[in-house]
Amino acid sequence: MTRDHPLALDAADALAPLRQQFSIPEGLIYLDGNSLGVLPTATAARVQQVVADEWGQGLIGSWNAAGWMALPQRIGDKIAPLVGVGPGELVVADSTSVNLFKVLSAALSLQREAAPQRTIIVSERSNFPTDLYIAESLGRQHGCTLRLVDRADDIPAALGSDTAVLMLTQVNYRSGHLHDMKALSAAAHAAGALAVWDLAHSAGALPVALAADGADYAVGCGYKYLNGGPGAPAFAWVRPAHAERAWQPLAGWHGHATPFAFEPGYQPAPGINRYLCGTPPVLAMAALECGVDTLLAAQPLGGMAALRAKSLALTRLFIDLVHSRCAGQGLTFASPDDDARRGSQVCLAFDPDSAPGRAGAAYAVVQALIARRVVGDFRAGDARDGLPDILRFGVTPLYTRFVDVWDAVEQLRQVLASSEWREPRFNQRGLVT
């Protein structure tokens, strides 16, 4: 196989034109869209319009005239088809952490009232830490504790008559393992538990079917595969049958039934709108909407199903190239080989024969790649539970090309064959000085 192979794949790729929606730095191979998505070309002008015209000229009149009040629902309705739910079921607000607090709190309230003996929140030890922290905090309040499993296969056995909630991130941020939402939601329900899903690494990366797959609550992130910009607002969804069964505790005025009646007593809004809290962040929401629009532009080309097929082809090519071109260099795969269980990233552990277990080796490789304009990222392992340090490479099918994968693995091969990762010195930008 030569570089002509990925070039031919790109030439034949019906989704390739979608890359033109983005401003990507010249010569940069960006495989970190699972941390921060790239800038859509439309965003700069749209944000400028909101700042200069809607805010600068329209001032408070823009809450109605420019539709600011409806942003949480309007953008929510655009995200809804990406995650398999209907219009009016999902709102954009706050951060992923804050939204998880809302939905997990509601789920625990329901469960603790109906079945006080259910005191366990089941999750993965390697779940994204903020999810575990929020669950730990709510556990203190609700008299619940976390039961953390080390392997995805152990999740069903961890569910039982003591379980209130199963809380998982659909694609594990470290390993890229894609959970079977349908099977695990069913297992949770069979045990009498509710299923709370974090879509941080799946919304916009692959087809998500919250309604069909039996999720009860979900949250997701705006700044990864939705390309909403650094710290973009997040979203929350609640199965409509549950939405009015509980209050969520962040009972701010935008979740009130009649926020502009300025009543002293709280009355939650109907449906999902009670999951709003404070005043929506208009500038950030405008940027997020541009990001979501880049995904909706894929709908005529096959939508999330087509993007998923391309994502799997990209990660499969990455895996094949590492096998064929980086053999014997100390790399092992930390992400699933099974297409059905792999998210949109490839993760590698690095334990070179020449320096077994050398602390910082994986970090140094990532930094050396960044110096060569290939951006992946490093996620630290944890000796206490046997997780290795990993190199993480995310592909974003909206803008990652097959030739990017080829070039990235070639740079990885060169770095591993060099001494660059052995004694690196880095400046603040992660570049070798």
Added chain:
Amino acid sequence: MTRDHPLALDAADALAPLRQQFSIPEGLIYLDGNSLGVLPTATAARVQQVVADEWGQGLIGSWNAAGWMALPQRIGDKIAPLVGVGPGELVVADSTSVNLFKVLSAALSLQREAAPQRTIIVSERSNFPTDLYIAESLGRQHGCTLRLVDRADDIPAALGSDTAVLMLTQVNYRSGHLHDMKALSAAAHAAGALAVWDLAHSAGALPVALAADGADYAVGCGYKYLNGGPGAPAFAWVRPAHAERAWQPLAGWHGHATPFAFEPGYQPAPGINRYLCGTPPVLAMAALECGVDTLLAAQPLGGMAALRAKSLALTRLFIDLVHSRCAGQGLTFASPDDDARRGSQVCLAFDPDSAPGRAGAAYAVVQALIARRVVGDFRAGDARDGLPDILRFGVTPLYTRFVDVWDAVEQLRQVLASSEWREPRFNQRGLVT
């Protein structure tokens, strides 16, 4: 007095050049900075730089290279001198509602543990509703209830051995009444209660002295007098002696002691940093920083004390002009006449002799003024507690001119003398069609 009088005041005003920091629509008299501050001229270019350069080109490297990680503290340190606290004591994050949830929860946790008999949260019935809703929600969790007083004078008598927290907005959003923070915090402490202050209508409007005046916790809004843009991030402050005495429940990863160690267990960060939760909203924070800088530009000219003196001169002129030019038109003052108790706004109730108690009269006057390019706002009363509908006019000493006050009252006089407010028809922008 003629229009030459306010023009002379503007000509003699040492703070007048500060208005040049803003992009204010030509010919608009904007007296609603207490709802949404106007656009600083620097904001558009700064936001564009963040979007195009820091995000578009720097991508994830900007978390360190562009200082994104430090935004909550960097902007917090700029707000700190405006509210009378030291560097490192205040962080920018989330919305006012979410931050109030954090600090009120911490205050209630401390109080309920030390003195379980303290089950009362004292506040004003006319406090901004989101504050009451958050308190009601946390009250359900902590076994506390709200005791709401109808008159500011009744607050001290409402505090007692059953009181956990006194929670007030320093300047009441409807009446513009400025509470005596020092006296009321002392009264709370004398009763064994903690004092939680919302600075939504005071931070950036007048000198606030949280440390000297005995506040225990405070939150504030970024999009009113701080000119941070629609839905700008808010801030939270905790008296340093309390900061590490409690967890706050929104235990997200940015409030963790070592967020990038990705540990499964939560360990709160030292000091105020544990009041952070999710990933900071970078675009919105950049805009907020530009807004805060417009206040810091006043420091060489006397800072908040000079701005307060101008604010009082502006509202006094407004009051005097209404007395002298709108007499007998059915207006009464709903904001304090006493300079020491008046925030940065003038509020009027409208009950015309020709149509006593006519529903919607005050609203119609506000809309007729907007049609004449004078923007104040309307806040609905509540027949149940005797609050009248009000016309609310905020002055923002950074950019409101004395001649604006003159012209606004002249337009008000003309509207009242006309039939414009009697049968208005309005379009979505609040303009007469």
